[in-house]
Amino acid sequence: KQEVTQIPAALSVPEGENLVLNCSFTDSAIYNLQWFRQDPGKGLTSLLLIQSSQREQTSGRLNASLDKSSGRSTLYIAASQPGDSATYLCAVTPGKSSGDKLTFGTGTRLAVRP
Amino acid sequence: DTEVTQTPKHLVMGMTNKKSLKCEQHMGHRAMYWYKQKAKKPPELMFVYSYEKLSINESVPSRFSPECPNSSLLNLHLHALQPEDSALYLCASSQVPREGRIGMFFGPGTRLTVL
Numbered sequence: 080k081q082e083v084t085q086i087p088a089a090l091s092v093p094e095g096e097n098l099v100l101n102c103s104f105t106d107s108a109i110y111n112l113q114w115f116r117q118d119p120g121k122g123l124t125s126l127l128l129i130q131s132s133q134r135e136q137t138s139g140r141l142n143a144s145l146d147k148s149s150g151r152s153t154l155y156i157a158a159s160q161p162g163d164s165a166t167y168l169c170a171v172t173p174g175k176s177s178g179d180k181l182t183f184g185t186g187t188r189l190a191v192r193p
Numbered sequence: 194d195t196e197v198t199q200t201p202k203h204l205v206m207g208m209t210n211k212k213s214l215k216c217e218q219h220m221g222h223r224a225m226y227w228y229k230q231k232a233k234k235p236p237e238l239m240f241v242y243s244y245e246k247l248s249i250n251e252s253v254p255s256r257f258s259p260e261c262p263n264s265s266l267l268n269l270h271l272h273a274l275q276p277e278d279s280a281l282y283l284c285a286s287s288q289v290p291r292e293g294r295i296g297m298f299f300g301p302g303t304r305l306t307v308l
Contacts, residue, residue, distance in 0.1 A: 111296075113296060113297060115299075120281065120302075120304065121301055121302065122197075122199075122283055122299040122300050122301040122302045123236070123283065123285075123297075123299040124299070125296055125297065125298060125299075128296040168235055170297070180238055180241070180249065181226075181238065181297055183235035183236055184235065185235060186233075186235055
């Protein structure tokens with residue numbers, strides 16, 4: 080059974096810092112990995128999608144990397160801003176035929192202090 | 194249009210009520226999903242529809258009844274719920290896996306409170 084873990088569970092940083100969020104998964108047979116942002120009580124906003132054949136994706140101040148063989152992904156946020164405060168979730172889509180099932184990580188709650 | 198819409202935004206219901214949650218997307222996605230999310234937890238998959246047919250039911254109690262009337266709409270019918278069913282209910286859609294570069298698009302959710 081796929082298990083997805085995110086470290087740290089919570090993070091508080093001053094504005095302007097560069098930071099890294101970590102995601103690890105136990106089964107490397109994935110189809111893709113997606114990073115989401117969730118504001119309190121709201122839905123999920125897709126940030127970046129990395130296919131299993133890709134190593135990284137970039138969007139603005141965000142960069143996500145994928146090392147499928149080691150079961151790891153990182154989300155790098157450059158020059159953090161208070162508006163980045165949210166919960167960040169990674170999720171993997173299985174590569175096996177059984178799967179429309181997205182498995183979510185446990186999430187990282189980020190607070191960026193002005 | 195890259196949006197998934199959900200109605201209502203908030204719902205309060207008693208344990209004997211019958212209500213429905215609605216979800217709509219116009220991205221041409223043929224896979225649609227219902228997730229349940231409790232506070233400070235990741236979303237948990239409930240149901241998956243692929244080409245308007247139920248493909249995954251994660252052993253959800255029968256008091257939750259999904260329906261996919263067409264490729265753009267997804268409903269979740271609620272009946273005789275329990276207070277522990279109070280949660281944020283999220284709808285999502287995607288291309289059917291292995292038919293394209295899928296990404297999951299989520300709606301804003303319905304905050305359900307069962308009294």
